[in-house]
């Protein structure tokens with residue numbers, strides 16, 4: 001087993017075990033803007049979550065700005081009793097990254113991740129995210145700046161900006177910066193999320209890591225569906241330490257379950273109800289949330305239940321959590337019947 005560079009990451013490595021006690025790769029839920037907030041992280045944890053979580057990305061410049069800092073508080077909010085996620089921050093100014101990272105320990109964070117892969121036009125215009133793949137010196141300065149916090153620093157990036165073959169030089173540069181974890185989303189910026197993830201490059205990237213930074217953990221990301229798929233990839237590519245799953249969780253909130261099993265409709269509806277309760281809690285006490293953003297989840301919980309199409313449609317017309325609850329109550333008998341028919 002690889003020796004991590006910090007106690008935090010060693011703990012992550014050590015606690016990733018199969019039921020028989022043998023080591024396995026650690027699993028994480030990918031940082032996802034407007035998805036992986038304290039609400040959804042707790043929902044996924046209830047469904048049987050991964051070993052580690054990441055926050056949505058947070059703009060370092062806003063965190064250190066006297067007026068803007070309040071606007072990003074919700075992104076970094078962590079509930080009592082919730083497992084502490086890793087804070088992912090983004091920016092292009094070393095002073096802002098250093099300032100933001102230094103705020104994290106007081107908020108309870110134990111690790112910081114730098115976003116160097118976001119393909120979004122606004123982020124790139126700010127010379128951040130995947131734009132850093134074209135500006136190695138800035139990337140190096142940002143990693144140094146984040147280290148001023150004393151927190152273990154990791155980097156999440158892509159293979160290249162335009163071309164796949166950029167990865168060799170780019171990842172070598174990053175690996176030479178003495179970071180804890182390199183998370184590689186196996187696509188270029190240009191490929192966005194459209195092309196298939198380049199699993200064929202995993203062994204080459206493991207070799208780069210072994211050559212330049214044997215104690216940096218390597219986490220792979222892109223198109224990995226669930227726990228079983230992650231284990232298969234790790235077995236096929238020795239040297240991979242971690243598996244990060246993003247959209248797989250939006251397909252199936254149980255994606256991190258170790259045993260694949262069909263979950264009942266009532267289990268799914270219970271998760272939805274839990275999410276509604278957490279939404280209200282956060283909306284009332286931490287930060288206002290957009291109800292519309294909740295709608296992307298309705299289809300997840302009702303997926304695979306053919307009879308639920310009408311209910312799904314009705315849910316899409318709602319405007320408040322109480323309306324959703326009322327609709328679910330109204331359909332309670334139907335839900336029980338659908339579940340029986342499904343068996």
Ligand SMILES: Cc1cc2nc3c(=O)[nH]c(=O)nc-3n(C[C@H](O)[C@H](O)[C@H](O)COP(=O)(O)O)c2cc1C
Pocket residue numbers: 030031032033034035055056057088115117118156185193221222223224244245246247248
């Ligand atoms: C809705 C959404 C929001 C995302 N937000 C972030 C983010 O804030 N930070 C980040 O590093 N990546 C972000 N990503 C990229 C994911 O972390 C991940 O790299 C990508 O989805 C590929 O993994 P997947 O195929 O498992 O989804 C986002 C992806 C999605 C779909």
